[in-house]
Amino acid sequence: MTQFRYTGTAQALHWLAALLIFCGFGLGLFMTGLEITPDKLRYYGWHKWLGITVFLLAAIRLAWRAGHPAPPLPAIMPAWQIRASRAAHAMLYVLMLAIPLSGWIYSSATGVSVVYLGLVPLPDLVPKDRETAKTLLLLHLSLNSLLAAVVTIHIAAALRHHFVDGDDVLARMLPGR
């Protein structure tokens, strides 16, 4: 019998990533408008740590998924929905990797190294340059807008599957008996 739910590991990684993405995204929105204070610097530090963690989780999830394929989708799902679902998930993975990376490169371009959890210094990916930094910030913000859109669709689709279509799609990602 094929397992209809994701493995416990895959579920834990999914929900942890979801939580961290929400925190990182919210903190990012909140911190940028603040007056510069020591607290603001702390928030930037935490935001970067959250981002790097999301990046690591995405890499771990891809590795896990390679050995543990996703459970099947309902047989009655229309082909366009399956295609849309694949595209959306591919995009989520790309963004989970690309957004932290764009933030890290942006930080390098501003001349501020990233030190993960205040312990692990990450290499500077580009030399400090004001114009590069501006472009990278714009990229980081654009990718985040895209993420917000895809996550909205992701959540809306999951809720629709559960409450409208009445299928197992959302339940696959929830702990079972």
Add this chain to the structure above:
Amino acid sequence: MRLFGPFIPSLAMLLLASSGVGAQTVLIDKSEIRFISRQMGVNIEGRFRKWKANVDFRPKDLRKSKAEFEIDLSSIDLASEETETEVMRPRWFDTARFPVATFHSTAMKDLGGDRYEIAGKLTVKGRVLDEKIPIEVKRDAAGNSVATGEFTIKRLAFDVGNGQWADPTVVADEVVVRVRMVLPRAG
């Protein structure tokens, strides 16, 4: 190349410039004054875009040698315009009252092996402190003398970053200053 607004030299620099017998012209474009500050354990690199130097370096006659610098603090290059604006405020450099930082050498010592120690007075935000800058002098391919030095200053001793910014766990007290001065080959 960036364009800079007019920079008003201080009276001291004018006097120095007019009395600069034997003074060498520092090749400003090849030279730099950079610094590394630590913010919550993270190195932040910065530099000053505008500064002046009046250097008369005579390895064989250190008594007659001198090194004078005047740094336009508002020319600071930091991580962002926001942080640059912040450090001009009274809590930090207070550039409205103290637009420049200066260094005047008082003595030079030969440490052997093309290394020297320049002792002098560093003035920042109206506070004057003795600093010692170890330098190493080498020649580049064009025959210019290239002096590089690194020294650490304590920002709190100059009252730079007070109040909520005084906490050294947020912004470290120590700031590493890296100087690279290129002097043209002697005529």
